[in-house]
Amino acid sequence: MEFEFFSATDTGRSRSNNEDSVSIDPGRALVVLADGMGGYNAGEVASNMATSHIRGELGRWLAEASSAASDHDIRRAMSLCVENANRAIYDAAHANAQQAGMGTTLVLGVFRGDAVWLGHVGDSRAYRLRDGSLRQITRDHSLLQEQIDAGLISPEQAAHSSNKNLVTRAVGVEAGVELDVTRHEVLAGDIYLLCSDGLSDMLDDEAMARLLRSGESLEAAAAALIGAANEAGGRDNISVILARAKASPATRSWWPFKR
Template sequence: MTLEFFSATDVGRARDNNEDSVALDESVGLAVLADGMGGYNAGEVASQMLTGFIRAELGRWLKEAGATASVGDVRRAMDICVDNANRAIFNAANTNPRYAGMGTTLVLGVFRPEGLLLGHVGDSRAYRLRGGQLTQISRDHSLLQEQLDAGLLTPEEAVFSSNKNLVTRAVGVEDAVMLELHQHEVQPGDLYLFCSDGLSDMLDDDALRQLLINHPSLSEAAQALIDGANDMGGRDNIALVLVRAEGRVRSEGRAWWPFGKR
C-alpha cells in the first residue's frame, strides 16, 4: 500500500491573518494540523510552534526508529512529543506578555504498517472516506460535544449553538495536556481528511463527502473544499490535510508500506 499526501491552508474571508498551520513528513507517514487561538498573532505563533516542533522531533524519532518500532513505542513517542511541545508553548505564553493565553488544537496522524495512529486535542477533526461513506474518527473536545453527550442538545440544535467554538482541551494553555490517541485500520482506497473548524463549521458532513467523491485529485479536492467553505462565508481560517491509501494487500497478508525497510 502506498500513501499520497496533500495539505493546504487559506485565510478565509473574515480574518486578516492565518492562525492555522499544517506540516507533513511523507517519508515517515506523518501529518500534523493545528488551529491556533489567542490575541494579537499569538494563535499563529502557537500553531506554528506546535506543527514545527512535532514535524522536527517526532519526524526525527520515526526516521531513527524505522519500521522496527512497535505500536506501543510510537504511541509513547507521540505522547512525549506532544507533551514537550505543550510545555514549550505554555512557557512561551507565560514569559512573553504578547503571547499570554495562547494555545492551539491538534490533529496528529502517523501512518504505519499496522494502521493509522491518530491523536487529537481540541475541536479540529479527522474524517475517513471509505466505500463512499464519510465517518468522523475524532471526537471534539468541546463544550458543545459535552452538551450533546449529556443529551442537553440535539444534533439539530447544536448547529445553531453559541458554544460551537468553546474547546475544553487545547495544547499550550496548561502545563500538561492529554492527547486522545486511537489506532485505526487503513484499507486500500481510504481517504483521510484532517481539518480545522474553519472547514467543518462551514460545510456539513454530506457536503464534505460530496466534494471528496466528486474530486478524485487531492489537490482539486482540497481547492474545492476551501472554495466551498469560503462560499458559505469563510468565517475562519481553513486548514486541511488529505491522505489517500492506494494499492492492494499482498496475497500473504502483508501490505507494502513506503516508510523504511520491512
C-alpha cells in the same frame, strides 16, 4: 500500503491573518494540523510552534524507529512529543506578555503499514472516507460535545449553536496536556481528512463527502473543500490535510516455481 498526501490552508473571508498551520513529512508519513488561538499574532505563533516542534521531534523518532515499533511505542512517542510542544508553547506564553494565554488545537496522524494512529486535542478533526461514506473518527474536546454526550442538546441543535468555538482542551494553555490517540485499520482507497473547524463549521458531513468523492486528485478535492467553505461564509481560517491509501505493488519472485 502506500500513501499520498496533500495540504492546503486559507485565511477565509472574515479574518485578516491565518492562525492555522499545517505540516506534512511524506518520508515519515506524518501529518500535523494546528488551529491557534490568542490575541495579537499569538495564535499564529502557537500553531506554528506546535506543527514545527512535532514534525521535527516525532519525525526524528519515526526515522529511527524500526518497522517493528509497537502500538504502545507509537502512542507514547506521539504523546511525549505533544507534551514537549505543549511545554514550549506554555513557557513562551508566560515569557512574553503579548503571547499570554496563547494555545492551539491539534490533530496529527502517523501512517505505518496498514494502520494510522491519530492524535488530537481540541476541536480540530479527522474524518475517513471509505466506500464513499464519510465518518468522523475523532471526538471533539469541546463544550458542545460534552452537552451532546450529556443529552442536553442533539447533534442537530449543536450544528446551530453559538458555542461552537468553546474548547475544553488545548495545547499550550496549561502546564500539561492529554493527547487522545486512536489506531485505525487502513484499507486501500481510504481517504483521510484532517481539518480545522474553519472547514467543519461551514460544511456538513454530506457536503464534505460529496466534494471528496468528486475530486479527481487530492489537490482538486482540497481546493473544492476550501472553496465551498468560503462560499458558505468563510468565517474562520480553513485548513485541510488529505491522505489517500493505495495498496503497494505486489512483489513477486520468479524462483522457485511451484507445480
